[in-house]
Amino acid sequence: MDSATELRGWINGDESAKEMLERVLTERPLLLLPPLHRVPLRVGNVVEIVGSSPSGKTQILVQAAISCVLPREWNGVYYGGLERLVIFFDLDCRFDILRLSESLKLHIMEANRSSSLNNGGPSEDIQFDEELFVSCMKRFLYVRCYSSFEFLAALKTMHCQIQKESEAHGVGVHFLMIDSISAFYWVDRASAMLPIGVHSIGWIPEKASAMLPIGGDKRKHISLQSVAETVVQEIQKLLCVQPMLVLASKATVFGDGSISSEAKRKWSSGETSDLKTSRMNPQKYSCRDYMPSVWQSFITHRVFVRVSDDLVDSKHQTMPIYETEWLLPPLSFLDKFTVKDAGIFMIA
Amino acid sequence: MREGKQSDQCEPFAALTSSVAMPPLKDLEREFSEVDYNFQQFCASHGILSVEDFLVHDLNVLVAFAEQHPTSKELKQGITRILSIIDNHHQPWLNGMKLLEDALQNKHVLSTGCEGIDLLLQGGLREGQLTELVGPSSSGKTQICLEAASNVADKYMGAVMFLDTCNSFSPRRIACFLTRGVSPSSKEDKKRSLERVMSNIFIYSVFDIFALLGVLQQLECKWRSQVYTRDNQVKLLIIDSISSLITPILGGNGANGRSLMISAGLLLKKLAHEHSLSVLVTNHMVGGEGGALKPALGESWKSVPHVRILLSCDRGGNNLYYASLLKHPTVASGQAVRFMIEE
Numbered sequence: 001m002d003s004a005t006e007l008r009g010w011i012n013g014d015e016s017a018k019e020m021l022e023r024v025l026t027e028r029p030l031l032l033l034p035p036l037h038r039v040p041l042r043v044g045n046v047v048e049i050v051g052s053s054p055s056g057k058t059q060i061l062v063q064a065a066i067s068c069v070l071p072r073e074w075n076g077v078y079y080g081g082l083e084r085l086v087i088f089f090d091l092d093c094r095f096d097i098l099r100l101s102e103s104l105k106l107h108i109m110e111a112n113r114s115s116s117l118n119n120g121g122p123s124e125d126i127q128f129d130e131e132l133f134v135s136c137m138k139r140f141l142y143v144r145c146y147s148s149f150e151f152l153a154a155l156k157t158m159h160c161q162i163q164k165e166s167e168a169h170g171v172g173v174h175f176l177m178i179d180s181i182s183a184f185y186w187v188d189r190a191s192a193m194l195p196i197g198v199h200s201i202g203w204i205p206e207k208a209s210a211m212l213p214i215g216g217d218k219r220k221h222i223s224l225q226s227v228a229e230t231v232v233q234e235i236q237k238l239l240c241v242q243p244m245l246v247l248a249s250k251a252t253v254f255g256d257g258s259i260s261s262e263a264k265r266k267w268s269s270g271e272t273s274d275l276k277t278s279r280m281n282p283q284k285y286s287c288r289d290y291m292p293s294v295w296q297s298f299i300t301h302r303v304f305v306r307v308s309d310d311l312v313d314s315k316h317q318t319m320p321i322y323e324t325e326w327l328l329p330p331l332s333f334l335d336k337f338t339v340k341d342a343g344i345f346m347i348a
Numbered sequence: 349m350r351e352g353k354q355s356d357q358c359e360p361f362a363a364l365t366s367s368v369a370m371p372p373l374k375d376l377e378r379e380f381s382e383v384d385y386n387f388q389q390f391c392a393s394h395g396i397l398s399v400e401d402f403l404v405h406d407l408n409v410l411v412a413f414a415e416q417h418p419t420s421k422e423l424k425q426g427i428t429r430i431l432s433i434i435d436n437h438h439q440p441w442l443n444g445m446k447l448l449e450d451a452l453q454n455k456h457v458l459s460t461g462c463e464g465i466d467l468l469l470q471g472g473l474r475e476g477q478l479t480e481l482v483g484p485s486s487s488g489k490t491q492i493c494l495e496a497a498s499n500v501a502d503k504y505m506g507a508v509m510f511l512d513t514c515n516s517f518s519p520r521r522i523a524c525f526l527t528r529g530v531s532p533s534s535k536e537d538k539k540r541s542l543e544r545v546m547s548n549i550f551i552y553s554v555f556d557i558f559a560l561l562g563v564l565q566q567l568e569c570k571w572r573s574q575v576y577t578r579d580n581q582v583k584l585l586i587i588d589s590i591s592s593l594i595t596p597i598l599g600g601n602g603a604n605g606r607s608l609m610i611s612a613g614l615l616l617k618k619l620a621h622e623h624s625l626s627v628l629v630t631n632h633m634v635g636g637e638g639g640a641l642k643p644a645l646g647e648s649w650k651s652v653p654h655v656r657i658l659l660s661c662d663r664g665g666n667n668l669y670y671a672s673l674l675k676h677p678t679v680a681s682g683q684a685v686r687f688m689i690e691e
Contacts, residue, residue, distance in 0.1 A: 053650040054675045093617040094654050096477075096677035097447040137444030144439045144621070146614050149370065152403040154438035157431060161441055183610075186648065190607030226404040226496075233406055253652045311682070319680050339680060 031082075031245060033064045034346055035324045035337040036303060041222055042244040043174065046235075046298055050183070050250045051305035056322040056339060057249040060305070061088070061177050063344045064247060066107055068175045069139040074132050077115040079108070083139075087158070087244075089143045091151060091183035097142075104136055106342035119212050141165060141173075148184045148227045155234040163241055176235070178248040182291065185224065192223030228292040235298075250291070302328035305341030312338050312347070321347060370399040370437060375391050380429050386419055387426035390521040399437070402430055451476070454624045458506075458583060461499030461525065462492055464687020468657065468671055470679055473626040475583065477677075478617055482631040482643045483659030489630040490516045491689045492659075493588045496523040496628060500549035502541070506583030508549045511563065511654065513592045517551050528690060557593045557608050564615045571623050585616070589630040591644035606648055613652035629653070650675075662686075 030040035041047060049057050065088065070081025088095070108129055141161075145151040166172050199218070235246060289296055304325045311318040324335045336347040373391060376383040376399075394410060396402055407427060414423035442450075458473040466472045473496065481489045494517070497508045510517055523542055554560050587593075594612070597605040617646050620627045631649070636642040643649075650656075656675040662668035672684035 044496075052647070054681060058677075092651055093614060093621065094651075094677065096654070097444060097451050099678050100444065101448050102678070134445060137448060140444035140447075142442050142444065142447055146439070146618050148404060149400060150438045153434045154441075156403065156407070157435040157438070180651070183651070184604035186603050186610045187614075189603035222400060222404055230404045230406075237408070252647075318682055320682050 003157065028243065033060075033067060035060065035322075035335050035344055036064075038324075038331060038333055038335055039301060039303075039326055039329065041245055041301065043245050044239060045300045046246040046248070047301040047303065048250055048299045049303055050252060050327070054254045055305045055307055056344075057251075057305060057340050058095070058179055059080060059099075059246055059344060061179055061249060062103060064175060065100065065177065066104050066136075066343065069104075070107065071132070071136075071137040075129070077111055079111050081136075082174055084139060084171050085139045085162075085169060086175045086177065087162070087173055088140065088142045089151065089154065089176075089178045089180065090142060092180050093144055093146065094181075095142070095144075095179065100140065101133075101137065102341065103343045105133060108136075109131060139169060139171070148188050151184070151200060152230055155231065155238075158184050158234075159238065159241070162238070166242075167172070173242055173244055176238070176244045176246045178246070180249040180251055181231075181295070182250045184227075185290065188224040188227050211304065225292050225294075228295045232294050234297045252321070277310070299328065302326070308336065372398040376433070380433075382422070382426040382429040384422075384426075387423060390417065390423055390426075392412065399430065399433060402434060404554070407431070415425070428630070451501055456624075458496070458500050458504060458626050460492060461503075462495050462689070463689060464669070464671060464685040465492060465657070467587060468673055468679075468683060468685045469655065469676070473584070475624045475626045476621045477654040478620055478627040478629065479655040480631055480653040481657050481659055482551060482633065482674075484633040484641050486662075487659040487661045488671075488689055489632070489659055490588055491521070493586050493630065494498040494518060494521045496584060497586060498522045498545060500584045502526060502553075504583055506548070506581060508584045508586065509567075509582055510549060510551045511554045511560065511585070511587045512551055513554050513587065513589055515553070516588050519546065522549070524690075539648070554587075554593065557597055557612065560587070560590075560593050561608070562613070563614060564612070564619065568615070568619060571619075571631050581593045582623070585625055585627045587616075587627075587629045589632050591631040594649075595634075595644045609649060610652070611647070613619050613649070616626075619654075 012329055028042045028044070032040060034057070036047070036049075049060055051057050065086045067080070068082050068084050068086045070079040071083040072079065073083060075082070105128065112129065132209070144152050145154060162173055239246075240310070304327050306323055308321045308323045310321050312321055318337050319340070321336050321338050337344050338347060341346075373383055373388050373396070377385075377388070390403075391397070394405070394413065396405060411424060411577075412426060414420050414427065417423055421643050455474055455476040457469075459466050459472040460469075460506075463470070470481075481492060483489050493510075497510055500506055501508045522545070526542055526545055527538060552563055554563060590612075594605075594609050597608055616627050616629075619625065631643050631645045633641040634644050654676070654677055656673070658672050658674050660670045662670065667688050667690070668686060669689060670684060670686055673679060673681050675681055
């Protein structure tokens with residue numbers, strides 16, 4: 001090849017900006033996940049969902065998982081999903097699969113019903129598509145962790161797992177969920193105070209005080225800090241080979257033993273109904289972030305959820321209304337949603 | 349059953365750090381030839397002495413160092429071996445269908461015998477879950493615990509463990525629950541059924557968090573090595589009240605108290621899930637500032653239970669109680685019922 005054409009080829013570049021935009025938008029589509037639809041998300045983003053318990057955090061994850069495992073279309077019916085795998089780390093050990101399966105069933109039936117209506121068909125004889133349901137459920141991959149060590153062990157060996165599952169299903173992982181990243185906060189904080197080497201034998205006070213640090217300065221302390229560093233590092237490595245949207249929930253934690261003045265005010269108001277979750281100032285939590293800075297700087301988006309003081313009146317009962325507020329990027333909108341059997345419904 | 353090396357000792361504090369003890373490297377030498385003296389020396393030069401140390405290390409960096417080493421091939425084999433050992437130190441990966449099968453086959457709903465509570469929970473206490481009753485004194489917490497204990501021991505033929513922290517267990521009350529509503533049968537029959545139920549309820553007096561962790565740890569060890577039939581299995585574990593064990597250690601600014609609290613919660617959830625039993629705990633209320641009541645276990649405890657029920661007593665007497673749902677994985681929170689507890 002003569003050098004002039006080679007040079008021209010090089011100057012011309014691989015693709016125009018328009019082509020690149022098209023490519024990126026098809027390869028990494030924008031994701032609008034109610035109630036997080038206010039900010040378009042895409043793979044590679046790390047979203048933290050902050051809120052006191054219960055504030056609908058896990059529900060938001062379940063909703064996102066359903067939209068990921070559902071196909072875009074199946075047997076001529078439009079479901080609007082991504083048909084990709086979801087990885088779910090259950091660190092709180094409270095995940096209820098029945099919530100996901102019931103909600104998924106209702107989603108499938110609703111899509112079938114509306115498609116049947118559009119085609120002018122009878123709305124009675126809609127059959128539940130068991131095959132679709134099973135294939136969706138199988139795209140949800142779950143691991144439970146009872147300690148930071150188990151979490152790290154699962155993260156470190158996840159690469160193989162992802163490969164195996166991606167090959168078996170023919171589709172890649174799109175969402176990585178962690179519920180919740182703060183689950184072992186207190187345990188890890190306390191373990192940092194123990195002398196090194198105690199972790200592997202089980203802690204006994206007499207033994208602990210007699211133990212001398214072994215391994216010298218090079219040995220890394222197993223602490224909140226080192227765990228967070230490793231978690232971030234491992235997820236970053238995974239994101240290089242498999243682009244995913246990371247969704248992590250985080251419980252709000254009150255400071256060292258003392259209840260915040262906000263909570264004091266809340267209790268002194270004498271309302272036990274406030275037990276649910278009080279109205280709190282999100283700004284206060286954003287500046288009182290307790291996670292190590294390595295995790296904080298890893299976050300690209302942060303949204304705050306809480307229970308609002310209002311209730312929805314439906315036919316049978318009153319249901320709590322949840323509010324979401326974006327802290328990163330900071331937006332002044334409040335989105336309201338409620339949770340029904342089929343999942344999250346936005347309130348205009 | 350999980351593979352990998354497990355410690356046979358049942359030290360109560362092992363639960364604090366990891367559920368499966370992770371061995372130092374030199375203990376692995378006998379089992380795995382790759383973890384030889386050379387490999388141990390190489391790891392020690394990077395500050396790695398145990399499998400745990402591997403977990404907080406960037407293995408890519410370690411592999412890069414190994415490549416500069418004369419025995420790089422052997423070292424890399426060692427690292428691969430350690431990775432496969434690490435793979436045995438987490439719970440298995442499951443897909444949604446496997447989880448659903450386990451939930452439908454093994455996680456049943458246990459009626460508490462108290463209609464109001466069953467109605468609120470859409471059937472009763474679910475196996476695999478931790479349910480919390482929170483309420484001021486004489487709001488019916490212990491009564492519901494005793495009623496659930498007698499009902500589960502009677503109707504489900506399951507064993508019930510009652511961890512009693514403030515001498516609240518009352519066999520008399522159990523007998524009361526059992527004999528009510530039963531058509532007057534012969535004294536013999538009554539006595540026999542009472543004996544059967546009573547022999548299925550095991551009482552443990554537990555007065556501090558360390559004793560609690562000890563009991564739970566022993567249970568885990570015992571059950572891990574034991575295969576048992578569905579009949580004589582423990583179906584319900586009650587702690588009345590868990591808050592009286594935990595509040596004494598929460599004072600001060602340290603993280604240790606909270607760490608013990610979260611560890612106890614995780615251990616309870618682990619037992620509940622892996623042995624398909626239901627856990628029922630009570631949380632009392634204390635006076636906060638301004639005299640208003642607040643739960644003894646507050647904000648950082650909130651993320652532990654699956655289900656939270658707030659109980660209160662009707663002021664007019666009549667044995668009328670209120671229960672409202674603060675949190676539930678599948679039922680919308682905020683629902684409330686009114687119910688009676690018989691004298």
